[in-house]
Amino acid sequence: MFVASAFAASAQDAAEATHTETGVASEGAHKAGFPPFDSSTFPSQLLWLAITFGLFYLFLKRVVLPRIGGILEVRRDRIAQDLDQAARMKEEADQAVAAYEQELAEARKKANVIGQEARDAAKVEADAERRSVEKELEAKLGEAEKRIASIKDAAMRDVGTIAEDTAASIVQELVGGRLDKASAAAAVKAVKQ
Amino acid sequence: MANDPIHQFQISKWIPIEIGGLDFSFTNASAFMVATVVAAGAFLFLTTSSRGLVPGRLQSISEMSYEFVASMLRDSAGSHGMRFFPFVFSIFMFVLMANLLGLFPYFFTVTSHIIVTFALALLVIGTVVVYGFWKHGFGFLKLFVPQGVPGIVVPLVVLIEIVSFLSRPVSLSVRLFANMLAGHITLKVFAGFVTSMSALGAVGVAGAVLPLIMTVAITGLEFLVAFMQAYVFAVLTCMYLNDAVHPGH
Numbered sequence: 001m002f003v004a005s006a007f008a009a010s011a012q013d014a015a016e017a018t019h020t021e022t023g024v025a026s027e028g029a030h031k032a033g034f035p036p037f038d039s040s041t042f043p044s045q046l047l048w049l050a051i052t053f054g055l056f057y058l059f060l061k062r063v064v065l066p067r068i069g070g071i072l073e074v075r076r077d078r079i080a081q082d083l084d085q086a087a088r089m090k091e092e093a094d095q096a097v098a099a100y101e102q103e104l105a106e107a108r109k110k111a112n113v114i115g116q117e118a119r120d121a122a123k124v125e126a127d128a129e130r131r132s133v134e135k136e137l138e139a140k141l142g143e144a145e146k147r148i149a150s151i152k153d154a155a156m157r158d159v160g161t162i163a164e165d166t167a168a169s170i171v172q173e174l175v176g177g178r179l180d181k182a183s184a185a186a187a188v189k190a191v192k193q
Numbered sequence: 194m195a196n197d198p199i200h201q202f203q204i205s206k207w208i209p210i211e212i213g214g215l216d217f218s219f220t221n222a223s224a225f226m227v228a229t230v231v232a233a234g235a236f237l238f239l240t241t242s243s244r245g246l247v248p249g250r251l252q253s254i255s256e257m258s259y260e261f262v263a264s265m266l267r268d269s270a271g272s273h274g275m276r277f278f279p280f281v282f283s284i285f286m287f288v289l290m291a292n293l294l295g296l297f298p299y300f301f302t303v304t305s306h307i308i309v310t311f312a313l314a315l316l317v318i319g320t321v322v323v324y325g326f327w328k329h330g331f332g333f334l335k336l337f338v339p340q341g342v343p344g345i346v347v348p349l350v351v352l353i354e355i356v357s358f359l360s361r362p363v364s365l366s367v368r369l370f371a372n373m374l375a376g377h378i379t380l381k382v383f384a385g386f387v388t389s390m391s392a393l394g395a396v397g398v399a400g401a402v403l404p405l406i407m408t409v410a411i412t413g414l415e416f417l418v419a420f421m422q423a424y425v426f427a428v429l430t431c432m433y434l435n436d437a438v439h440p441g442h
Contacts, residue, residue: 035202036306036374041222043215045204045308048223053287053313056230060286061279064237068259071244071252078246 163188198381202305202374222309225294225301233290258286265428270435277434280320284313285427292373292419296412304422305373307366314366317430325437336440365429372422376415383408 035041164184171179208219237258240251248256262282266274288304295302303309325333337354338347386404390397 035199035204036308036370038204040216041204041220041306042308044210044217044220045222045306046312047217048219048226049303049309049312052223052226052230053283056234056287057279057283059234060237060283064234064241065259065279065282067241067244068237068255071241071248072256072259074244075246 160185160188160192163192198378198385201301201377201381204306221301222303222306225291225303226309229287229291229294229303232294233286237286258282262427266431266434269428269431270438273438274431274434277320281427281430281434284317284430285423288313288369288426289420289423292423293416295373295377296415296419302373302377304369305377307370310370311362311366313369313426314362317365317433318362321433321437324434325440328437329440333437333440336436340441361429361433365426369422369426372418376411376418380408380411380415383411 164181167188168179168181168184171177171184204220204222206216206218206220207224210217210219236251237255240249240255243249243252245252259282262285263275263278266278266281270277291303294300295305322333325336329335337351337358339350339354342350383404387401387408390401390404393400
């Protein structure tokens with residue numbers, strides 16, 4: 001602004017120096033009225049300024065400013081509303097996530113329980129089966145042992161009979177004469193013991 | 194005459210009107226006041242007519258000027274000062290539009306006449322004084338007695354405060370008037386150099402490039418000045434209104 005006015009001053013000097021008729025004119029204008037200082041135009045300027053500025057003020061106050069204020073208000077409300085909604089939605093989403101996680105944890109726990117139960121049941125069943133199998137095997141074993149013992153007894157008895165017969169035959173062959181059955185049995189018995 | 198830099202400020206009567214011996218003619222100045230008001234009013238009215246939730250470019254300009262002035266007033270005069278918002282906004286838009294319209298070649302600059310800027314400044318100071326006394330009664334006079342001043346220098350300080358208060362309308366009006374006047378004279382003088390040097394032949398035409406560049410540069414500067422002066426006028430209005438709202442400070 002200072003620069004501008006300095007320019008103006010120097011420019012005016014220059015203009016006055018170069019164009020003498022301009023200098024005369026502006027000097028004359030200073031006396032007859034440099035336009036902005038010509039008081040004969042003041043009433044007209046003041047009247048028309050009052051009319052135009054007054055109407056402008058009323059127009060802005062009644063029509064334009066309420067309208068722009070309304071636009072801004074509506075926008076602010078809308079933004080606040082949208083932010084509220086966004087916050088609410090976020091809360092809902094958070095709740096959903098929390099519920100989901102809880103459900104997941106519960107499901108995992110339940111799965112563990114089920115797994116454990118299944119494992120336990122399987123173990124119990126396996127044990128029972130093994131026990132029954134073992135019992136059966138034992139029973140079979142016992143039976144087999146009994147049979148073996150009876151077979152052995154029978155065999156041993158047979159062995160005794162065979163020995164008696166053989167002894168009797170041998171005595172008969174060697175000595176001649178018959179060996180009665182009871183003494184042969186007693187002899188075999190004595191040898192066996 | 195073409196090269197007279199003062200010619201652009203001349204007032205010519207378009208429709209002579211005389212009431213009670215006073216000249217109330219509709220002049221070129223009156224016409225440009227009407228143009229200023231119509232242009233500013235129509236711009237603000239038409240750009241906001243769609244009331245878009247998402248503003249277009251032009252609607253943004255209107256909204257930005259609204260919020261610009263509103264924040265300016267709220268910052269300097271507080272929320273109580275917002276009752277003067279239509280007044281400050283009207284002044285800002287009027288001065289801005291008058292300054293900008295004046296930058297068109299052959300257009301008259303309303304604010305280059307001291308009586309117009311002085312009338313606006315008096316309107317501001319008048320509002321301050323009337324509202325100050327209406328709202329605070331004689332408490333408004335506390336404006337001239339700053340708090341925390343030692344008793345012995347109070348008369349001196351009060352004198353200074355009164356003088357500074359009385360000089361406000363003068364400084365407010367002369368600042369705007371002188372800036373507009375000086376800017377337009379400068380522009381006209383440099384533009385005049387271009388034509389008068391071109392008349393001197395080939396050398397003159399070559400030499401005329403310099404003032405031409407200056408004219409373009411000053412036109413850019415004048416757009417800045419047009420906005421700055423409207424802004425300064427509005428800011429000072431806000432600060433003076435703050436005195437009316439809070440005279441104790």
